[in-house]
Amino acid sequence: MADSAETRKLVYLVTGGCGFLGEHVVRMLLQREPRLYELRVFDLHLGPWLEELKTGPVQVTAIQGDVTQAHEVAAAVAGAHVVIHTAGLVDVFGRASPETIYEVNVQGTKNVIEACVQTGTRFLVYTSSMEVVGPNIKGHPFYRGNEDTPYEAIHRHPYPCSKAQAERLVLEANGRKVHGGLSLVTCALRPTGIYGEGHQIMRDFYHQGLRLGGRLFRAIPASVEHSRVYVGNVAWMHVLVAQELEQRAALMGGQVYFCYDESPYKSYEDFNMEFLGPCGLRLVDTRLLVPYWLLMLLATLNALLQWLLRPLLLYAPLLNPYTLAVANTTFTV
Ligand SMILES: NC(=O)c1ccc[n+]([C@@H]2O[C@H](COP(=O)([O-])OP(=O)(O)OC[C@H]3O[C@@H](n4cnc5c(N)ncnc54)[C@H](O)[C@@H]3O)[C@@H](O)[C@H]2O)c1
């Protein structure tokens, strides 16, 4: 579409816009939304890369703020046509307290919803997660499922519980009257394990492999499948939903969609090796040496160590009882 001033009239707000997914959403909007007049990037921690985005035709407004602070959210939302809410505490490693996870993921989402209602913003896209569904605490597999597949979504961990609560709030807010009398239209997306440029967990695996002499030790059977989705595709899905939400409010409003692409179904470790192998690492099959009960013992010891060391330092390894259980349960969409 030709770039002309009269087509540029939309104001978007991306919360968490400096995060792993958020940055890709910001860049995708600049590339793929020709109607963009202003792009507001709201985050607790602003990235220096934002400066380079301010040279284009779109006004990029960096807003340092906290979603747990209602007034900061309201100020950022006021005047926006669309809010893409990706900000959240993605913590399954025990770095943050359950209270903080709830405060950011649930109260923060409440603040975003209320800001849309109070200021008249009609379109809200929320980044939910596969973990809203599972794997559940019983370790039931979810094999090539979809949004309608029956599954007992029961959780105890603060992260999936907070995402499930936040998603429910977003979907229930669909149809609420916003300032000005029109209705709020909401939609939630559930990415599976996102990978791609800037993925910190992939980096953590790489550095762990370097520390172990270029080797990683298999902990998960290759038969356990996990869906993964490329970050650029997840960003594109967010842009597509935001673009379609007005025209298809009746169909998409209050709905939730899994995010998946053609990424192969593999175990979490085998999928990572698609990238870490060419980087010189190799996966040593030690499943015979390290049975599951021993892994669970090591994971439990990690959790105990984390608790004991917490007053002195943050010890948050990849392996803990929760991550082991999730990794060891098939979940594909
Ligand atoms: N990474 C995945 O595999 C994955 C999969 C499914 C869903 N998600 C969801 O996608 C979203 C983004 O995840 P990510 O992987 O990019 O994580 P991330 O940690 O890289 O990004 C989250 C961003 O939110 C910001 N943030 C955190 N607390 C905030 C607060 N109080 N106020 C304002 N900003 C705050 C952080 O500074 C960060 O920039 C999250 O909602 C997460 O639940 C992630």
Ligand SMILES: CC(C)CCC[C@@H](C)[C@H]1CC[C@H]2[C@@H]3[C@H](O)C=C4C[C@@H](O)CC[C@]4(C)[C@H]3CC[C@]12C
């Ligand atoms: C045996 C251990 C070393 C396990 C190591 C892998 C572990 C760190 C991985 C396995 C599954 C991963 C989660 C899964 O991809 C889905 C999500 C949902 C998303 O919303 C946030 C990230 C998360 C929890 C992944 C975190 C890393 C996990 C647990």
